[in-house]
Amino acid sequence: MSLFNIHLTDVLVIGAGLAGERAAVEAASFGCDVTILSLVPPRRSHSTAAQGGMQASLGNCAKGLGDNPDIHFEDTVKGSDWGCEQDVARLFVNVAPIAIRQLAFWGVPWNRVVAGKRKLPDGSIIEELKEKEGLITARAFGGTAKWRTCYTSDGTGHSVQYTMDSIVVKLGVTVHDRIEAMALIHDGERCYGAVARDLRTGELRAYVSKATVIATGGYGRIYGISTNAVINEGTGMAIAQDTGVVPLGNMEAVQFHPTGLFPVWILITEGARGDGGYLLDKNEHRFMPDYEPVKKELASRDVVSRCMIQHMRKGFGVETDMGTHLWLDIRHLGAKHIHTNLREIDNICKNFAGIDPVKELIPVRPTQHYSMGGIRTNIDGHAYGLKGLFAAGEASCWDLHGFNRLGGNSLAETIVMGLIVGEKVAEYTEGTEFVLPQRLVQDHMKKQQERIDKLIKASNNGENVYELRRKMEETLMEKVGIFRNGKDLEEAVHTLQDLLKRSQNISLRSSGKGANPELASALRLPGMIRLALSIAYGALMRTESRGSHAREDYPQRDDVNWLKRTLATWPEGNELPELSYEPVTITELPPGDRGYGEASQSGKSKE
């Protein structure tokens, strides 16, 4: 025991992005001692890359007048294709305006309403009201009835993360950066913290806590083509699933963003289309109105991504050596607008594609972007299966997003859910006695140390971690992408099962000592493959199409059999996750027509 470095804290937060920091600040404000672990310094978290904004129904701008939480609720449920928890969505839309205003109080420089008339790119004239001048304004995003997405130019995530971290610094919350949680310490009933590895030195430590919050974001990087940062490898979800008792919810619900910059896959924000950008094909024809006459480019992301793939399949994509793409056109928005409100896009286009978006078209293609699935929690953010374990943000399946998340709802979720979970964690901590289960901590430490030792000692002729990883990435891209079918999914499951076996036999080509990057990858890979299998197997079993889960062999939404959520647990030694299902909570809005998407369009053509 004395060999190991043990850190004691009331609340352990794993992940310092927006959800983690917001939860930490809330718990700390209730007097809890909080420790945050992060792979990187907090301000480098992937939350900073969110350009677009946060949805909250303030109703200040001209196109947002009359907005309220009810309309936001309806948009969110329709966006989710009735896969979300409606009590969670209701709580979220009610709290979002308060959470946004609190961020303004803390220092976020939200863009504000400027009174007067102005012309929109489509030629229509709107008038911002004098009485609303100086209040927080909003922009249009996909799948919303009102302009509701609050923003700071196109650096919303950056601004909000810097502000949240300023409060973390102000409150003196402990942050240990370059630390990776490798396993949760638990006895099958309660979570006691985590075993973590210092990425500066390679040493193991134990963090023992009353409550543990996983806020590690998504797993985007298990797909070969993703907008996500390179640190988004789903480690938080993986260590929760690795307990054998905590289920992941709806892992087959994977969002593809319509506009990843081809072929480097950096995100071009939805704000580009929200502000009036068009999607064009190889003939420079604006094709979205052909598929979605009402919402056009601003249907939900799942719908726009599918239309783009279909249009490319019909031969209207631009063919290149590196693959096929379409165009995003923002030239008509003008230099001034692009250089202020869409400056990040301007920079990204110039830096990574050598393109001036004021004058040229931007090559884009749907790209893996977000995980609706994650650690299944109740409405308080308390994980299923283990007392004292919580989750927040993209790592969680709360489940606000169901089978498709609306743009602007994830950044808002990080803050709203962080706030709520932080309070619930403080409540839980208050009523819980601190326990230091020495034997249990020791056993968990030993198990992780053995994994490390085994990798370092392994012979040279084992598997190459980068090769296995690439195979996993390709399998998901090719067979578990935007359109899915039974045959491909079955093949994917078999390939991934084989990779999981091979991942037990990795040997390093470097020493593995200290802060060795190859060892870090080798330690993560089996958990990543288990996530990939949870996605592929869940998708294979779900024989319907709902939101982002589009089965070519089962193209209809099936509310009779599939109005339910997949839960994937992974008992030790299993070759596949164990799937079970639970009903979706419907409190206000019974399943119906989304008003956009294939079902809606085919319904209309029959009329």
Added chain:
Amino acid sequence: MIRRTLTIEVFRFNPQTPDIKPYMETYTVKEVPNMTLFVALNTIREEQDPSLMFDFVCRAAICGSCAMLVNGRPRLACKTLTKTLPSHIKLLPLPVFKLIGDLSVDTGTWFRHLNLKTQAWIHTDKTFDPKAIEERMDNETALKIYEAERCIECGCCVAGCATANIRDDFLGAAGLNKIARFMVDPRDKRSDQNFFEVIGTDEGVFGCMGLMACDDNCPQELPLQMQLAFVRRRMAMTGIFGGK
């Protein structure tokens, strides 16, 4: 088009193995179209040397993780296209910051300390009222705050700064820009006198020698020269006249 072969010379040192002295290691990589140093370094790690340490997070010039000396200049590696460089490329870790290993440096600790030292948060005696609507703000003011807040704490300005390389307590352009961000924010109630106490010294605004490498090296193209002049003028006035 004939593809170049790049010779990439990388600084190697692992503080965990201090017996092995720092040295330069040379790798060769085939250049591909639109190759960035992000792509080049990952290719080296995956195909030639998996022990090579460097930091990338967003790979989109947003997070500020990957600053290093590229042929002697502080740059974000992720957005440096190899075609803008000669075929011989020399990579060194950023100076001033503590070395973690090879090209990886600890900017996080440095900036957390800076944020503590400059108390880089909104100072107000108000409490948040969840029932009230937000306080109004002029949009121009909001944009001005955002302009200064665009700093991504990459450390390029600090690494290229003569003062910061001589004295380790200097706040650097990043620190002074941070002060400017809170000076223009009407929500922050600190007076110029309060700011003077923090930065009215040689480790603050009067340590700047005016060489302006910070302004040249900022990957965000922040107007650091203007910001430094703005803060310096305000602080000089405060020093002479004792505040407002």
